[in-house]
Amino acid sequence: MSAPRLLLVEDDPALAELLEFRFKAEGYTIAVTPDGDEALLLAQEEVPDLVVLDWMIEGTSGIEVCRRLRRDKATAHVPIIMLTARGAEDDKIRGLETGADDFVTKPFSPRELIARVGAIMRRIRPALAGETLSVGDLSLDATAHKVTRKGQIIALGPTEFRLLKFFMEHPGRVFSRGQLLDAVWGTDSDIELRTVDVHIRRLRKGIEQPGVPDPVRTVRSAGYSLEAV
Amino acid sequence: MSAPRLLLVEDDPALAELLEFRFKAEGYTIAVTPDGDEALLLAQEEVPDLVVLDWMIEGTSGIEVCRRLRRDKATAHVPIIMLTARGAEDDKIRGLETGADDFVTKPFSPRELIARVGAIMRRIRPALAGETLSVGDLSLDATAHKVTRKGQIIALGPTEFRLLKFFMEHPGRVFSRGQLLDAVWGTDSDIELRTVDVHIRRLRKGIEQPGVPDPVRTVRSAGYSLEAV
DNA sequence: GCTGGTCGCGACAGGATTGTGACATCATCT
DNA sequence: AGATGATGTCACAATCCTGTCGCGACCAGC
Incomplete structure (x- = not known):
């Protein structure tokens, strides 16, 4: 099966680059954008297998991106991991209820995020298997x-x-x-x-x-x- | 769908009771035990749809329970949410790599756990090899x-x-x-x-x-x- | 530019495939 | 026996697909 495709929405250039590097090393294909609206466009263009979404981003807010992804039929089923600031518990709840599948609290280690992505991918893959x-x-x-x-x-x-x-x-x-x-x-x-x-x-x-x-x-x-x- | 069946492994009586009450109110069927070994027996007896597992419990440790659940063919596919103490990052990683699908850091609000359980339940569909x-x-x-x-x-x-x-x-x-x-x-x-x-x-x-x-x-x-x- | 050959494209009528309601038969239960 | 419900078939309607035309655009060589 082809490499799992990720979409990373992160407006911190340093963090974005770090994650891009690490995920590529893990064998993922990954698209990165700092902008919410652009993320939606990218997702429509080529539906990813999983979205990693920063809560605080430029343009459209994270939760709005999340909601729109869920609303579009093509991307409604794509798992979403939200990146959120420590202690913003209400945001977590709202994120999950909006349709995010998981979230990771900043600061986090790349290892943790990679492990979470892996956990979700393992859960999703079998359903998609076929010749x-x-x-x-x-x-x-x-x-x-x-x-x-x-x-x-x-x-x-x-x-x-x-x-x-x-x-x-x-x-x-x-x-x-x-x-x-x-x-x-x-x-x-x-x-x-x-x-x-x-x-x-x-x-x-x-x-x-x-x-x-x-x-x-x-x-x-x-x-x-x-x-x- | 008949009521989703949860298995809660938690040795803090107050927390266990609170969660049992809240989850029942949400329409779940839930079995509760403070003991790891008993949890494994319960899981074999009637395979739950999801397991909520406290990291620190009496008897067999949480990670061991997790591993055994994964090893048994009947329960290998059951999603597991781990409850873990704040800051134990390595534990998180190990938990996820062992097969946990998610974890929640103590202290947490019942709402958060319920939202996570809901998120995972919404994601389960394909071929469970059960009845x-x-x-x-x-x-x-x-x-x-x-x-x-x-x-x-x-x-x-x-x-x-x-x-x-x-x-x-x-x-x-x-x-x-x-x-x-x-x-x-x-x-x-x-x-x-x-x-x-x-x-x-x-x-x-x-x-x-x-x-x-x-x-x-x-x-x-x-x-x-x-x-x- | 011109010419013969080739290809893209819109339209269309006939054909193939599927959806749907009705019906006779058969088994089961009262 | 009568009532009920399930089942297999059929005929007809509604759709969708398909093979063909004809026309115009395009290309290569003269």
Whole structure:
């Protein structure tokens, strides 16, 4: 399984850098931002596996970020660890009731935070387990019949799903329309070659996301391929 | 969901009584014992949904109880919240690494502990290998032959019950009509595939509740699945 | 610029798949 | 026997998917 993705919202540069370094050393992929609003954008762009959120941050307050994360369907289930100042007990309570899953009181040791993140990840991971194909920012769970890009669930029709699955089983390789027909439609299908184009288009439309390049490459007079970015 | 069962291991009688009272008021079923060994016996007798464990207790130490709970297959998955004295940071780390899911520093307010328990309870869903299956807001007691959703009891016909049970044993996974026939009706049944649709509908009708999305997902040209939410 | 070939895109009608209500049958219980 | 509830099928409606066209944009070479 790919590296767990964290999102750290912390406006103290020194602490942010320290944690970034430590978590990367632990094998996490981690995005860092000091700003609440930017954090929300990042979370929507690519849904993280866990959010570490400082209570006192610039822009939108921590609890507001927390609430908004919970409100958005895509991020509603993501565990949140709040960082809070010592003694602010009411904040803790409110944080937990808002939807934070845990909090850590400043000052804390990186070891403690890492241990807590680990504890939550261990609790979450098994639920997500499945045979998952993964190419670039795309991932496809064949048993659950689900496709995800940057963590966001994507709806595809049956044929588009099979097409994408085939591409993801052979990333980077170029297939002619005939090969795609054989592989996705079946050897004995009597279908126009150009029909493949239409499904390629539907697939592109399905997985497109603003600001992200299209991973489906057209190779003129040869066919199509899925780029591993 | 039937009342969540807690196990509280606490040797301070005043605190134990206070927490017992508060948790009962919150609708939990709670067993209390001051002794570590007795706690292990109780946990084996009736596996709780969550354990609140004081670090310093009579008999076997808290961390030892924690470790043994984790070692026993029946209780390995049960979340544990440790109660620990202020400032014992190393203990926290060791506790978490041993398998505790969270800890609360004394002195704490009952509200805080209750909020934490609530936070963890909200997070438990996937495949507990016990007698009661639980997926999303659904829970199914195989022995009592009862299904509840968001605490409300739901009446299902025998076939719908078996169907739901099978889904809950494999949450999120998509099954074809044929697979469902094999699993729920039996391998040698001679039944129309479309009959599955009808029972899916009856199941949906049975578990539907106003304001809550339908957890049964139709995957066109593939089958059905129960969403793990 | 022009030309032949190739590809993207919107639209659409037919086809395939699924949702739904109704019904006859069968087993169980009173 | 009668009542009740569960079950498997069917027909029909509602959706969704799909293969094909046609048109225009684009590309490479002349």
